[in-house]
Every structure is written in C-alpha cells, then in structure tokens.
Amino acid sequence: MEWTSSTNRRMLNGIALASLLTVGALAPAIANTAAEEAVTPPETSAAPAYFYPPAGCINMPDLVPGINKVRYKGKLNKKAGMWIYKVQAKVEVTNLGTACAMEKSSVRLFLSADPFLDASDIYVGDKKLKKLCPAKKPGKFPRPKKLSVKATLPPGVNPYGMYLLAVADADNVISECNEDNNLALALY
Secondary structure (H helix, E strand, O other), rough: OOHHHHHHHHHHEEEEHHHHHHHHHHHHHHHHOOOOOOOOOOOOOOOHHHHHHOOOOOOOOOOEEEEEEEEEEEEEEEOOOOEEEEEEEEEEEOOOOOOEEEOEEEEEEEEEEEOOOOOOOOOEEEEEOOEEEOOOOOOOOOOOOEEEEEOOOOOOOOOOEEEEEEEOOOOOOOOOOHHHOEEEEEEO
8 A cells, every 4th residue: 555645644634743743753754745755654564653553452443533624714893893703624533443433422623822732722613423433444544524613713813823623532432542643733
C-alpha cells in the first residue's frame, strides 16, 4: 500500500497535538505533506504507526476526528454594535481500532486561542455520533463518518486567528484503544 501525502494530510488532521509533539517520527510526515511522495516513518511498516492499533489493543475501538472544512460568516448587528459570526464545520470521525464503537457519543467543537483544550475555550456546538465500525478488511483504510456542525458564536467573539478544536467522544463514554488522539484542530 502506498502512503501518499493526501492520505497523510487526512490522518494528521486527526492526531492530537500532544501526540504530534511526543511522537518524533511524525515530524517528517508533517514537513512533507506538500510533496507527492510516499512518506515512511522509521518503523518497519510502510504505513504510519498510528494506522494500526498498538499491540495489546484487541477488540477495542479508536475514534479519530479530522476537520475538513471550516467556514465563518460575519454580520454586523447594528443594535448591539458588534459582529455576530456563524460557523459551519465539516468533521470526519474514523474508527482506527479493531472493534465497533457501539455506544452513542458526541463530537464537540470549541474555539480556542491556543491549540490546547482547556476551560477558557468557547463552546461552539456538537453532533451526536452513532455506531462507528472499523475497516471490514485488515490493512484497508476505514470509511469515516461525515458530520456537519453549524452554530452561531456568542456576540463579540471573533473567530479569525483562533483554533477550531473538534473532540471525538467528548463525554468519554467509549473505552478506546488510544484516548490521546481524540482531538483535531484547524487554525483559521
């Protein structure tokens, strides 16, 4: 299986920033996403290490979000004297584990001044996520569940220059193989 940069772009979108900082093997993949060449981490497999579940993680799901498209629209509210922004985001959630995620969970979006989820972040909206299964055949890339989230931001919040964070399994109802890759981010 050839692992091209377009696939890397899609996968890197769903990795938590903390994982990117701690896994040094992914740094070359980030730097080469614009090149149309196969990117192979230092491991022996041709696919990135996060494509297959870690050893000992059998019969468990692993939900990974990705943000594909973000659109903001602003309108001046003359009575309030401030801009009101609407956000529309296309989010994909992929199960990279070895078992179906049977429980209902949610994908939650936040606006943040930094790439980390904390109490100061602004809640944007959420979408319910139903059963999500991994790929039917080993070695195949699983089909993601596509979600669209639309919301109006609180008055006076300007989204430009802020991070949009997507959190899969936001309520932590699914026991996952890797709980550290449930965050995706996009800078606008």
